Amino acid sequence: MAETVSYLNAASGERHRDGGLPYRTAPQNIEAEQALLGAVLVNNDAYYRVSDFLKAEHFQEPIHQQIFKVASDMIRAAKRANPVTIKTFLPAEEKIGDMTVAQYLARLAAEATTIINAEDYGRSIHDLAVRRALITIGEDMVNIAYDAPVDMPPSGQIEDAERRLFELAETGSYNGGFQDFSSAINKAIELASAAYERDGGLSGISTGIHELDRRMGGLQKSDLIILAGRPGMGKTSLATNIAFNIAHGYEPDVAADGTHRALNGGVVGFFSLEMSADQLATRIISEQAEVSSSKIRRGEINEAEFAKLSYCAGEMQRIPLFIDETGGIPIAQLAARARRLKRQRGLDVMVVDYIQLMQGSKKSGDNRVQEVTEITTGLKALAKELNIPIIALSQLSRQVESRDDKRPQLSDLRESGSIEQDADVVLFVFREEYYVKNREPKPGTEEYLKWETDMREVQGKAEVIIAKQRHGPTGSARLGFQAEYTRFTDLADDDHLPERYE
Secondary structure: OHHHHHHHHHHHOOOEOOOOOEOOOOOOOHHHHHHHHHHHHHOOHHHHOOOOOOOHHHOOOHHHHHHHHHHHHHHHOOOOOOHHHHHHHOOOOOEEOOEEHHHHHHHHHHOOOOOOOHHHHHHHHHHHHHHHHHHHHHHHHHHHHHHOOOOOOHHHHHHHHHHHHHHHHHHOOOOOOOOOHHHHHHHHHHHHHHHHHOHHHOOOEOOOOHHHHHHHOOEOOOOEEEEEOOOOOOHHHHHHHHHHHHHHOOEEEEOOOOOEEEEEOOOEEEEEOOOOHHHHHHHHHHHHHOOOHHHHHHOOOOHHHHHHHHHHHHHHOOOOEEEEOOOOOEHHHHHHHHHHHHHHOOOOEEEEEOHHHOEOOHHHOOOHHHHHHHHHHHHHHHHHHHOOOEEEEEOEOHHHHHOOOOOOOHHHEOOOOHHHHHOOEEEEEEOHHHHHHOOOOOOOOHHHHHHHHHHHHHOOEEEEEEEEEOOOOOEEEEEEEEOOOOEEEEOOOHHHOOOOOO
């Protein structure tokens, strides 16, 4: 093994310039790679000690990458991986020093000692791979900064560097391009496993509203969910209800590789472009304490209500709900802040209230349609990058008001068809009570009696219309709405109501 190690080190060791100063080589540990491969070939159980975090591309030597890839494929297929079984899947003509691949495999296995240190070797290989990736990102930053085109702003390079560093921090290696279908299959199985473990058996994150969860399976990772409605329908209320429910139900869990994940609920980031953080907090505390927000603002609360507010405030201080109140935030800055939040505190769900208050880049100029297209495309890309659901609120055009049936349609989404195109799910909030209430006739008339009947039928009820859903059917979820507290709830079915006595 000594000759082999020396050969591999010589192939990638220090080289000298004409002036005698050595080039710095990328950090690597050939001996650790050989020791780990030898342990795996002797005892396949060693693979499972590193399989959660180590991939073939983390190895520095190409031949080691090939050996680990073939061995891991065979072990996952419940086949024995040893020097005899894997040599047929490796290039026989390739030479490692004076040895053939078959001889090299035999040497790795012969000089393997124990699998006790397999995880330590794997961690060393992984950490050195991350350092090499950092060097690559750093070199690219320097080269781009030197040779940047005139029309490339420094902020663009900063955002690109932050995105690449975030990916490296999240995945352990900066990768792009194609991935094996087997990796996608493994992720699908993990999704099913998470649904099995999660309360309610949902594949996504529960909204806390059972009727919505039943129709959507929860909020799915990497989905862009558009929540739209006319003013007064309660779209911000529904968004705050969902955000609070998710944060309040947060149960952390530690994955096999030592990283933290949400078993139930999640960490929520709320970008409130319209309301300040204290206004949003007042609305949420009103919903949860069942004290009217207007009474809170006017100071018309009694001692019992103040006690409820104080208790709820204490409970809310412990939930992982983070609010950013920056108005008119550009999409690039929002993405950078979301990455930072996920890196520092974690992030499982993001809410943006609302799209029309965001800004695109200066490239879109005065064309608002192009700007909204850039924003929705950026939000969808961010949802995939962070692997979280993003709920983005949107306004609807006034053409809804000119129709007899006020239920929104996809064509009512304002300013850009890209909102509908980029969204994985489109939800419309509709409350017929809002329109019926505004048609109140003069009391004592025949029309007033009919209006009272209509009002009783729609009072306290709302619909969330699922107009688009990539993963499931469209339809409508009937919910309850408590206007005083701006809170959406599940409606009790008629056959589950208690018996009434006239």
